[in-house]
């Protein structure tokens with residue numbers, strides 16, 4: 001994966017890290033579109049609904065998938081974190097040979113609980129239609145795909161923070177020594193970049209999520225998007241996902257990482 005090769009090359013620049021974040025937008029949006037193919041399917045989330053599983057069907061899918069992925073080394077990447085870290089099997093592969101790019105603090109910052117919470121409590125009902133078509137396993141696997149892509153993007157904040165710190169230690173070190181969260185937040189925030197991200201992801205949602213028909217219609221002929229056009233995932237929901245959750249949580253990861261950067 002491109003994002004991975006950036007992180008492991010050791011040549012970290014803000015431009016490269018931002019390129020990796022832009023590529024991850026495509027993955028996130030495609031996975032949301034995939035999940036939107038199924039209705040909400042709420043029985044998948046009910047604990048005790050299926051007596052064969054100790055919790056919900058979703059929890060079962062996530063735990064079993066994470067156990068397998070852990071054995072093949074998924075969580076050896078600093079930006080990959082499990083949602084159920086308790087008693088995961090160890091990787092069966094040798095540890096990565098490349099020298100670490102990040103400060104070891106990265107290993108102790110996992111905000112997946114917050115991601116899980118906003119995804120199921122707030123985001124999913126905004127883009128999955130109400131209803132139940134019985135395809136619980138597909139919906140649950142698709143949820144995990146979305147969660148993993150979002151989590152990876154947010155924890156990629158380590159790399160953004162590392163490169164910003166390396167570029168201007170003179171700016172960051174005093175705020176780190178003072179453990180000044182607000183000061184760090186100000187230093188690492190670029191409002192103009194955030195505005196571009198919101199616009200770009202909404203545009204990608206329009207392009208990737210348009211209904212393709214062989215019959216031209218008035219909307220297709222004009223290049224402008226139209227409120228009556230139907231998208232697989234509402235572009236304003238994708239923009240809101242970035243504005244309310246992904247970017248603020250990526251910044252939280254950056255702050256948490258920087259606070260420990262001189263330890």
Ligand SMILES: O=C(O)C(=O)C[C@]1(C(=O)O)C=C[C@@H](O)C=C1
Nearest residue numbers: 160188189190191193194247250
């Ligand atoms: O590009 C950066 O500088 C980042 O820190 C990433 C990011 C984002 O999450 O997209 C977060 C904070 C900045 O204000 C702008 C964008």
